[in-house]
Amino acid sequence: MKRKNILFIMADQMAAPMLPIYGPSPIKLPNLSRLAEQGVVFDAAYCNSPLCAPSRFTLVSGQLPSKIGAYDNAADFPADVPTYAHYLRRLGYRTALSGKMHFCGPDQLHGYEERLTSDIYPADYGWAVNWDEPDVRPSWYHNMSSVLQAGPCVRTNQLDFDEEVVFKAQQYLFDHIREDGDQPFCLTVSMTHPHDPYTIPKTFWDMYDDKDIPLPQTPGQTELDPHSQRLLKVYDLWDKPLPVDKIRDARRAYFGACSYIDSNVGKLLQTLEDTGLMDDTIIVFSGDHGDMLGEKGLWYKMHWFEMAARVPLLISAPGQFASGRVGAAVSTADLLPTLVELAGGTLEPGLPLDGRSLVPHLQRQGGHDEVFGEYMAEGTISPLMMIRRGPWKFIYSEDDPCLLFDVRNDPKELEDLSQSAEHQSLYADFLTEARAKWDIPVIHQQVLASQRRRRFVAHALTLGKLKSWDHQPLVDASQQYMRNHIDLDDLERKARYPQPCQNQ
Known part of the structure; x- marks a missing residue:
C-alpha cells in the first residue's frame, strides 16, 4: 500500500482554550474550523513543557525533558536522540522542515533531510536559566513591552519569518509534484505566530472590534501561587498594573495573529x-x-495552567479515520509513535520513549488518558512537574505548595483542591505517585550541572572568532530559473504543472 504523505503544521504559543474549535470564541479560524470538522480533534491535548525549546524537543523525540536534558530555551539537544524525522527517513520518507524548531547545539537537522529556512531563534546557549542566582533577572527574559506596545503594524521580524516559512513550504510541495518518483514526504511547517509581540497587520487587526475582545479574569497578585508570583517578577509585572486598553490591544492583536495563522493554513491546504x-x-x-x-x-x-499548557491538536485523514472528538488527555510527546504507525512503521525496540500512539484514539478503540509534564526553566527554582489524568490536574513541586484542579468541572482552574478535606486521599495518591516517578533531588542536580556547563561554554564562545550554529539554508542559484547549461524548453516544461504534452 502506498504510504501517505504527512503535512505537519505547527503554530507557536496558540492557546487551545481560546480557539473556536474548542468552544465559543470570537477568533475567526475558517480554514482550521473546516479541517477540524473533517478530522479528529483532541479536546485535552497538552505540551509536555510550557516553553518553546523543551516542548519542541519532547515533541520531536517523544521523550520527556528530564530524559534528554531539555531543561530550558538554551538546552543542548543531543544529536543521538531519535526523532520522528529519523524514523520516517528509515521508512523511505523525504523529511523537511520549514520554519522554527528552536534546536540548540551544532546539530540543526536532527533527522530532517533538509531545512528550507533558518530558525527565528538562536541555536546557542545564551538563554540558559541560572538557578545559582534565582533572584537575578537576566536582560533577555520576557518583559511587558509586548503588551505595552501592542497594536497594528505593517511589518515585523515575525512576519518576515512566517512569510518565508509558508512560501518555502509551498515551493517544496510544488517541487515534490514536479519531480519523478513516488517517494512520500513528511513536511513540517512551523510558524512563529501568534507568539508575542502582540502586533499584526491592519487586515487582521480589523477583523476584530474592541467590543469583541473579552477581558481576562485577574485576581490580586498576592493571591497567586508562589510560582505565578515569581513569573510576574520574571517578566517585570510585579506591582505594576497594566492599562486595560493595552490588555485589550494585546488580546486583539493575538486574535488577529491566530487568524493570520489560519490564513497561512488556508494557503497550504489550497496548495x-x-x-x-x-x-x-x-x-x-x-x-x-x-x-x-x-x-x-x-x-x-511557563506554567501548567490550561491557557499555557493546552495546545490545539487535530489530525485529518479523510477516508482513513472518521471525524470526531477525543476527550482523553494526550500530549505532543505522543506524536512520534503516532506518525510512525500512520506511516506503516514500527517502533525500534530498546529505544526509550515516553509518548504513546494516538492511533487507537483515531480508530475509536480506546487509548490512554494521561499526560506527564516537566518544567525546569524561567521562573522556577526547582523542577515543577504535572500529571493530568481523567478530570484531574496535579502540579507537583518540592519547593512550592502542590496544586490540584478538577479541570473538567473547573476549566478556568479557579479552585485549588489541594487543601480540600474531601480530596485529601486523591491528593496523597498523586503526591505518592509523583515522588515515585520523579527523583527531584537528582533531577535538580542534573539541571544545575547542565546550566553551569552551558554558561561556561556560552561565555567562552563569545570570545575570539564567532562560529555560528544557526542553520544556513543553502541555495544553489546555478540550478534556479533559466540557466544556459539547462535546455530552455526542457526547463520550462519540467517547471510547469501540469506539464504540457511533449508533442505540443
Whole structure:
C-alpha cells in the first residue's frame, strides 16, 4: 500500500482554550474550523513543557525533558536522540522542515533531510536559566513591552519569518509534484505566530472590534501561587498594573495573529488541492504551548495552567479515520509513535520513549488518558512537574505548595483542591505517585550541572572568532530559473504543472 504523505503544521504559543474549535470564541479560524470538522480533534491535548525549546524537543523525540536534558530555551539537544524525522527517513520518507524548531547545539537537522529556512531563534546557549542566582533577572527574559506596545503594524521580524516559512513550504510541495518518483514526504511547517509581540497587520487587526475582545479574569497578585508570583517578577509585572486598553490591544492583536495563522493554513491546504496531493496526505495541526493572555494576571507561558499548557491538536485523514472528538488527555510527546504507525512503521525496540500512539484514539478503540509534564526553566527554582489524568490536574513541586484542579468541572482552574478535606486521599495518591516517578533531588542536580556547563561554554564562545550554529539554508542559484547549461524548453516544461504534452 502506498504510504501517505504527512503535512505537519505547527503554530507557536496558540492557546487551545481560546480557539473556536474548542468552544465559543470570537477568533475567526475558517480554514482550521473546516479541517477540524473533517478530522479528529483532541479536546485535552497538552505540551509536555510550557516553553518553546523543551516542548519542541519532547515533541520531536517523544521523550520527556528530564530524559534528554531539555531543561530550558538554551538546552543542548543531543544529536543521538531519535526523532520522528529519523524514523520516517528509515521508512523511505523525504523529511523537511520549514520554519522554527528552536534546536540548540551544532546539530540543526536532527533527522530532517533538509531545512528550507533558518530558525527565528538562536541555536546557542545564551538563554540558559541560572538557578545559582534565582533572584537575578537576566536582560533577555520576557518583559511587558509586548503588551505595552501592542497594536497594528505593517511589518515585523515575525512576519518576515512566517512569510518565508509558508512560501518555502509551498515551493517544496510544488517541487515534490514536479519531480519523478513516488517517494512520500513528511513536511513540517512551523510558524512563529501568534507568539508575542502582540502586533499584526491592519487586515487582521480589523477583523476584530474592541467590543469583541473579552477581558481576562485577574485576581490580586498576592493571591497567586508562589510560582505565578515569581513569573510576574520574571517578566517585570510585579506591582505594576497594566492599562486595560493595552490588555485589550494585546488580546486583539493575538486574535488577529491566530487568524493570520489560519490564513497561512488556508494557503497550504489550497496548495495541496492545486497539486492533487490532498487525498494522499495526512494533515496534523498542533503547537508547542499556549499563552496566559492576562488570565490570572499572567502572560506568556511557563506554567501548567490550561491557557499555557493546552495546545490545539487535530489530525485529518479523510477516508482513513472518521471525524470526531477525543476527550482523553494526550500530549505532543505522543506524536512520534503516532506518525510512525500512520506511516506503516514500527517502533525500534530498546529505544526509550515516553509518548504513546494516538492511533487507537483515531480508530475509536480506546487509548490512554494521561499526560506527564516537566518544567525546569524561567521562573522556577526547582523542577515543577504535572500529571493530568481523567478530570484531574496535579502540579507537583518540592519547593512550592502542590496544586490540584478538577479541570473538567473547573476549566478556568479557579479552585485549588489541594487543601480540600474531601480530596485529601486523591491528593496523597498523586503526591505518592509523583515522588515515585520523579527523583527531584537528582533531577535538580542534573539541571544545575547542565546550566553551569552551558554558561561556561556560552561565555567562552563569545570570545575570539564567532562560529555560528544557526542553520544556513543553502541555495544553489546555478540550478534556479533559466540557466544556459539547462535546455530552455526542457526547463520550462519540467517547471510547469501540469506539464504540457511533449508533442505540443
